[in-house]
Amino acid sequence: TEVIKPGVVMDEVDVSDKVALIRSKHDKFVSLSFDTISSSGANGAVIHYKPEKGSCLQIDKDDIYLCDSGAQYSDGTTDVTRTVHLVSQVNTKKIASLESQWAY
Secondary structure (H helix, E strand, O other), X not given: OOOOOOOXXXXXXXXXXXXXXXXXXXXXXEEEOOOOEEEEHHHHHOOOOOOOOOOOOEOOOOXXXXXXXXXXXXXXXXXXXXXXXXXXXXXXXXXXXXXXXXXX
């Protein structure tokens, strides 16, 4: 199933909460293993970013979205990081801008 359905507006916290809900439904789920990093656009360049309701970004189909989430299960631990672009045409200027922010 889709986390974000077409036409539904969600922000970084909404997606983080949805990922936690999906994980919690697994029969061997114990807890999240760390705070989910749910970041859109330039926030993806912030190390250990934690979105806060009221100051976080809405998920924008024209921006890159990064999600780093993990959970503790009775039979193991997960740590999954995914970076996605929600439309088929990647905006290379935005990628170059983010890459320049990541350089140090």
